[in-house]
Amino acid sequence: MNEVREDLRQDSPQRPGRKPHPAPGTDDTSGRRLLAFLTPSAGGWQTGLATVVGVLVALALSSLLIAVTGGSPLASVQALFQGSMANWTAWTSTLLYAAPLLLVAVGACVSARSGTFNIGQEGQVLIGALFGAWVGLRLAVPGPLLLVIVLLAASLAGGAWAALSSLMYRIRGVNIVVSTLLMIFIAQQLVAFAVNTSWLLQESRIGDAIVSPQSNPLPAGALLGSVGEYPNLQVNGGLLLALVGAVLVAVALARTRWGFRLTMLGLNPLAAKHAGVRVNALGGMALAISGAFAGLAGAVLLTSPVGVNRLQSGIAMNIGWDGMLVALVARNRPLLTIPVALLFGVLRSGGGFLAATGVPPFLVDVVKALLVLAFVAPPVIVAMIRRRRAGVRTARAEHRPAPVAEGAAL
């Protein structure tokens, strides 16, 4: 009994906090629903306040760090802005980063809401890119169709890669957090092998030129182009794909039978099982979907102008990790991931620019980490303080908590 419960729960060290709900006695319309998603949840003003304080502290600490390492905080902020939002070119680069981040984050929301914590997105991104590249370079299919096939193959591969972890859990009880994490390293090895092996994906030798560990460039037909015509801004198709994905997932989670069951599973697996939910199948599917989104992000990295349109070992650029952080900061709400992904896109494109001004590039990562902590820690800390208070109250009533596991009541 208890074991079942723990097995189901152990894979969700972070579970979503309290579900938001509209004000009592009102009929909820979609708009109100949206607001409910964006406003702090019930009794959550402490959480909101703590978040604001957390962000301020994070910014103060970041400035301090920059100052200590010999930079100027003000100049740094300026550089960050210059590189990410100051002009259309900067915006283009920001949006190019935001698209794969958003895709990964949306997938992470799905698995987290089902109570499964997938942290292997980095590997799933790589596997998506690997299979996307393979299909794109091997199939002789005309133009846009090839792109569609590449995207599909990448998401299928990413999903299957994640599903392996759920399979391992079903068969041998391997912890999903651990297996998704360790599969990243296998994925890295696979990609490295593929781009170093001539009969796999390594670029073809032209004359006596030295071959690099990378694939040939993808044919033009398999590349994601810009959508719409704007003077200087380019909005890549990948971003559109990610936005559609975010909205679809948000609607599916909030409105469909599938989403209802998934939410039930994430919040109380026993009750879900009791209500007739196929717990293992649904949980496994959520993990696979989250992997598929990561795989799709891999394809976007491969086919959009964010990179060189070749498969390389470093193609994932930590997008998997950052995407997972985006979902964490957005507290697993698909619609909230959109602005957060944008923020992380800003940090990425601005971070590159910042490095050019002499601030060590790893500081950008530190700033990012501090920001993540500022968003993620407050609800946990507030909950902890509440529990501590409740605990003190109980302990007082019972004089002292029993240090030994006790048998019968009374």
Add this chain to the structure above:
Amino acid sequence: MTEDERARELTPPSAPALRLRGISKSYGPVVACDAVDLAVHQGEIHGLLGENGAGKSTLMKILLGLVQRDAGTILHHDGPVDIGSPQEAVALGIGMVHQHFSLINPLTVWENVILGDTGKIDKGAACDQVRDVSQRYGLPIDPLAKVERLSAGERQRVELIKCLRRDPSVLILDEPTSVLTQAESAELFGVLRHVVRSENRAVILISHKLAEITAATDRVTVLRKGKVVFQSATAETGPQELARQMVGREVSLGSEAAALGLLPVEPPRTGESGTGKVETSVAALRLRGLTVTVDGVRVLSDLDLDVAPGEIVGLYGVEGNGQSNLGDVLSGLVLPDSGSVEISGRPVDLNRPGALHAAGLGIVPEDRHASGVVLDMSVAENLVMKSLNAVSGRAFVSRRKTHEVARRLAAEFNIVTPSMDTPVRSLSGGNQQRVVLARELSAGPLVLVAAQPTHGLDVGAIEDMYRRLRDVASGGVAVLLISTELEEVMALSSRIAVISSGRITGVLSTGEATAERLGMLVGGVAA
């Protein structure tokens, strides 16, 4: 037993190893122990008998320093002592084997045994010590074995070795046989006999099993509602007397409780099915040969039970005799090793998720927070979660229909909530329980299983729950009431099935249920 021995027992020669005088302890308004006197002598096994909530465990927690008494004195070899912490209890030589093992499964036997010691770890010495103790008391165990590979009986031995190694003068065992087989129990009592006979230690044996108490103890004390109601040399009493003393209450309970305002005044349902047999129609719920094993322990063995449409059958017994496991099976959370569940004559395929619900079984689970409701989902969502088809199309859940259903059920079942979108977490216990009941009944079940349905509810909510269960039964639904509260079972059921050690030891009609017969059945003795 010779005259000498008897005389010795009546006038114990030495001062008692442990004497409690007027020990009282209350938790808020609940009195767990009320002026308890108890004397435990060296060289005797003292049985402590009582139902759930009789105060046995609280008393022992006081002895172990886990709980501080409100009043009374503890004398250890005639010197007053204060037991402020478990460490002090250990220093006084009081050791306890808990009902639920406190072993660390991935560790080996010797590692578990020395856990809590200070100083350098000496594997060789520890193993020798384990072997030494195990030889001296006839508790064969391999010190290098991992605990997770041991049977329940062997784990019990490890607990005993842990305790005996510290050379305790008073050894307390809390329901030690609840996880043991018959042979393992016999072996355990042999060891205990050895411990008191040849080493002059004192043993307190807590149990609700009459056979055990009469066979293994020298003296027996019966606790009921925190008071000592009976004390005797075991040889001078018998299972009948003990059963009567343990259950104590007479059969006119329903009216007594009604006078206290605890129960609705309607008389309990009795009558047609009073003979204890269901012959008239096909049983709505039929359990056959249910066997469940958890961690190698048989918690349900070959359990048979029938409930006819329109009747309330109370399943009564002391906690931990398999009731919660039966609840898990009927919730679809646990698959039985063998046996079948039939609803209205049709067997249910327990492998299919939701099959029990589809077949017409509604259940109010024992722990509503664990499996009854999803605390962070709304009242409306909780009310429809088992019948999504009624409120959704092929893919989408209709918010409007969900709210309609929820509003109707909330009105019908008096669920008090600020709105249908309020999370169930912020409702009171009684209202949460009504949400569960409303959901289960809204599906129009043929069978309703209510496991400890009034646990943790206030008096008003209890009354409401009783009234609803009666209404449900009079509407033709078969109701299985799983409860450890005798009052509840007596007030509601027409038949009482008694469960002990995972099997039904007897089924009585409410009219036949005397304290003595119930006590015998609860104690595992056929009456």
